[in-house]
Amino acid sequence: MRFIRKNNSGFSLVELLVVMVMLSVISLAIYSTFNNGFKIWQKVNQPLEQQDLGIFFDKLAQDLSNCLHSANIPFSGSLNTLTIPTLVFSPRLKIKSLGSVDYFYDPQAGFVYRQTKDFSQLYNRQQESPVLLLKEIRFFRFEYYYFDAEKQTYLWQEEWLSTGLPLAVRVVLGFNDSDENNQFIRTISVPIGA
Amino acid sequence: MMLQTGNKASIKSPVRGFSLLEVMIAAAVLALGATLIYQSFFTAVDSFNYYSALLKITPWMDEQIWQAQNELSRPGSGANLPSGGRLEINNKVVDWSLTYHALDQSMNLYQIDLALFWPQGARQVKLSRSAYAIHTQE
Numbered sequence: 001m002r003f004i005r006k007n008n009s010g011f012s013l014v015e016l017l018v019v020m021v022m023l024s025v026i027s028l029a030i031y032s033t034f035n036n037g038f039k040i041w042q043k044v045n046q047p048l049e050q051q052d053l054g055i056f057f058d059k060l061a062q063d064l065s066n067c068l069h070s071a072n073i074p075f076s077g078s079l080n081t082l083t084i085p086t087l088v089f090s091p092r093l094k095i096k097s098l099g100s101v102d103y104f105y106d107p108q109a110g111f112v113y114r115q116t117k118d119f120s121q122l123y124n125r126q127q128e129s130p131v132l133l134l135k136e137i138r139f140f141r142f143e144y145y146y147f148d149a150e151k152q153t154y155l156w157q158e159e160w161l162s163t164g165l166p167l168a169v170r171v172v173l174g175f176n177d178s179d180e181n182n183q184f185i186r187t188i189s190v191p192i193g194a
Numbered sequence: 195m196m197l198q199t200g201n202k203a204s205i206k207s208p209v210r211g212f213s214l215l216e217v218m219i220a221a222a223v224l225a226l227g228a229t230l231i232y233q234s235f236f237t238a239v240d241s242f243n244y245y246s247a248l249l250k251i252t253p254w255m256d257e258q259i260w261q262a263q264n265e266l267s268r269p270g271s272g273a274n275l276p277s278g279g280r281l282e283i284n285n286k287v288v289d290w291s292l293t294y295h296a297l298d299q300s301m302n303l304y305q306i307d308l309a310l311f312w313p314q315g316a317r318q319v320k321l322s323r324s325a326y327a328i329h330t331q332e
Contacts, residue, residue: 050249187260
């Protein structure tokens with residue numbers, strides 16, 4: 001009889017309170033660790049538009065570095081488009097060969113595309129589908145740097161129609177989510193430009 | 195009598211709870227683990243913020259170097275180069291300074307040094323880049 005009563009005696013109030021407090025403290029610590037971990041994981045995994053921007057600038061810089069004088073493929077440019085005679089990968093020859101690279105901006109969609117054409121594709125008027133390089137672009141423009149022989153000064157202009165090559169090409173762009181002041185400017189020299 | 199003794203012995207051992215020392219050690223191990231996990235969170239956020247700032251600053255630095263090279267290599271310029279300033283990137287105040295000096299007597303070859311400083315968490319980040327510029331006479 002004594003044994004049964006002893007075995008049935010439950011927890012005391014103090015024991016219960018201590019256990020509850022400990023349990024709540026430990027579960028709070030575990031919950032906050034998981035919650036913060038999840039938030040940080042979300043933040044760190046969100047895509048950054050600047051990642052694509054670095055690739056875009058690198059591609060443009062490479063195309064302009066390889067830019068050459070070509071009678072058949074003129075260098076031409078406007079505010080939103082740019083055509084560079086340069087080295088491109090030829091899908092038919094499986095090597096790098098002469099061709100053209102087009103960059104163009106679609107203001108409605110806010111996309112910037114790059115399209116390559118090798119010499120046979122240019123001749124046959126074929127084209128591959130353009131590659132999307134940048135998204136969410138609010139404004140985008142090309143500028144062209146040249147030496148004005150008459151005025152004896154270096155000037156920028158917004159389109160390139162002459163037969164030669166500019167000294168440099170500048171890209172000014174801004175993303176949709178960034179504020180007005182947050183614009184990216186990158187100027188790339190054309191090595192054989194004159 | 196016999197029954198009572200036997201039952202007492204078999205029930206006593208599984209009902210025994212944790213001692214205070216055991217609970218304290220368990221809590222300490224848990225706290226240490228949680229602290230280490232938190233530390234890794236801070237490291238992750240710090241790295242993310244640093245590289246996010248770096249991705250924005252790199253094109254800006256390239257552009258600044260190009261401007262300086264252009265000013266120094268084209269004739270009739272070189273005087274109006276900014277020596278420093280302050281810009282705001284990712285809600286961080288970034289201080290920058292630009293210096294240049296001639297490397298030869300005839301003032302044809304220049305070295306350009308660009309340095310940026312910004313606070314990143316508890317530390318101060320310094321980023322520097324150097325380039326050459328050749329003054330072309332036309």
